[in-house]
Amino acid sequence: MRNMSKESEYDLELNKIKSWIEKYKINKVLIQCPNGLKYLAFKLAEWFEEQNVKAYISSSNCWGACDIAINEAKYIGCEAIIHVGHNGPYHEKSIENVRIFFIPAYYRRLNAERVIEKLRPYLANIKSVGLVSSIQHVRDLLSIGNKLASEGINVYIGNPNFKWMYPGQVIGCNVTSAISVSRYVNSFICISGGVFHAIGVRIMTQKEVISYDPYLDKVTKEEIDMFLKRTLTKKLYNLTRAMDMKRVGILLCSKIGQCKLKEAIKVKHLLEKKNYKCKIIVFDNLTPSLLENFLGDVDFYINTGCPRIGLDDLRLYENFIIINLGEVDYLIYGKLKDYDIRKSLAWSPNF
Numbered sequence: 001m002r003n004m005s006k007e008s009e010y011d012l013e014l015n016k017i018k019s020w021i022e023k024y025k026i027n028k029v030l031i032q033c034p035n036g037l038k039y040l041a042f043k044l045a046e047w048f049e050e051q052n053v054k055a056y057i058s059s060s061n062c063w064g065a066c067d068i069a070i071n072e073a074k075y076i077g078c079e080a081i082i083h084v085g086h087n088g089p090y091h092e093k094s095i096e097n098v099r100i101f102f103i104p105a106y107y108r109r110l111n112a113e114r115v116i117e118k119l120r121p122y123l124a125n126i127k128s129v130g131l132v133s134s135i136q137h138v139r140d141l142l143s144i145g146n147k148l149a150s151e152g153i154n155v156y157i158g159n160p161n162f163k164w165m166y167p168g169q170v171i172g173c174n175v176t177s178a179i180s181v182s183r184y185v186n187s188f189i190c191i192s193g194g195v196f197h198a199i200g201v202r203i204m205t206q207k208e209v210i211s212y213d214p215y216l217d218k219v220t221k222e223e224i225d226m227f228l229k230r231t232l233t234k235k236l237y238n239l240t241r242a243m244d245m246k247r248v249g250i251l252l253c254s255k256i257g258q259c260k261l262k263e264a265i266k267v268k269h270l271l272e273k274k275n276y277k278c279k280i281i282v283f284d285n286l287t288p289s290l291l292e293n294f295l296g297d298v299d300f301y302i303n304t305g306c307p308r309i310g311l312d313d314l315r316l317y318e319n320f321i322i323i324n325l326g327e328v329d330y331l332i333y334g335k336l337k338d339y340d341i342r343k344s345l346a347w348s349p350n351f
C-alpha cells in the first residue's frame, strides 16, 4: 500500500478510512474536497482504488460541513462520501442512505517556534490571549499555547458549543470557542489560512485579532480592522437603502446545513405584513450572475444561507443589496443607530 500520508502536507488519516471501509463494507465512494484541497482528490481516489473501492471525485464547490454532496452521491449510486477539510455532526452517520466520513486534513508542517517568531512584534503589550484556529491547525494549538505561556502570556483555549468541534476550533459561522473565553482576554491569535476565520472572531468578540497564516507565513492585524470598518459602512448603507424599497428576494440555500426554510417563510410573512412584496428564491451556489436574472423584479435580497455571503462577499455583490437573516429586525423596527454587526453573523448551521 502506498503511504500517501507521508507524501502529503496533510494528515488524511488513511488508517481510519480503511477501518471505516471495512466496517461498513463500502464499495463506491464520492470524494468531496474544498477548492483549496481539491488537489488531494486524485491521490485519494488512487488510494481508494488500491483498496478495491470505486472512487468518484466531486468538482463542485464545497464550502464547509454544511455542504455535503448527498444528491451527487445518490445520482451516481455512491453509498458513501469522504468529505475532506472539515469536521461535522454527521461523521460516520447516514443521510438519505449515504454514509458520511469527515477527514479534517490536519496540517503537518506548522512550526510553533516559527509562529512565535512571527508573532513576537505583536506580543509586547499582550498579557492574556485567546487562541483559536481552523480545523487544520487545532492539533498545534497546545504547543503554540505552551510557547506563548513561556513568554509570560496567559493563554486561553475555549470550548465551542458543538460537541463535534474541537477546543479552540472556529468556523466561518461559529466562533463560540473564542466567545467562551473572550471575557478573560484582550486579544485573540487566530491560526488559519487567509483572514476569513479571524474576521469572524473579530466581529463576534469585538476584540483585537492577530492572524497568522501558516501557508504564507504571514501575520495580519490592521487589514482585519480595515475590513470591519468598510463592511460596517457598506452594511449601514445597504440597510438604509432597503428601507425605502419594497420588492424582496428571499434567498434560500438548498445545501443541507444552510437550508433555513422555516426562517425564510417566517421572514416572508413578517415582511408581507409590512407591505413588502416577497418571493423565495432557491439557490445552491450563489453568484452575482444568478442575481442579475432578477434585476427587474427584486430591489434587495435577504440571505437566509451562509451569513458570510452577506458579509465577506459584499464586494462581490456590490451591485446588489444583500441583508443577512440576523439583520431583518432593522428592516422591521428601524433603529439603525443601534446597529450591531454581530447580528449579521447571528446564525447557526442547520445541523
Ligand code: SF4
Residues within 6 Å of the ligand: 063, 064, 065, 066, 067, 171, 172, 173, 174, 257, 258, 305, 306, 307, 308, 349
Ligand atoms: S454556513 Fe458558511 S460559514 Fe458556516 S460552515 Fe457553511 S460555509 Fe462555513
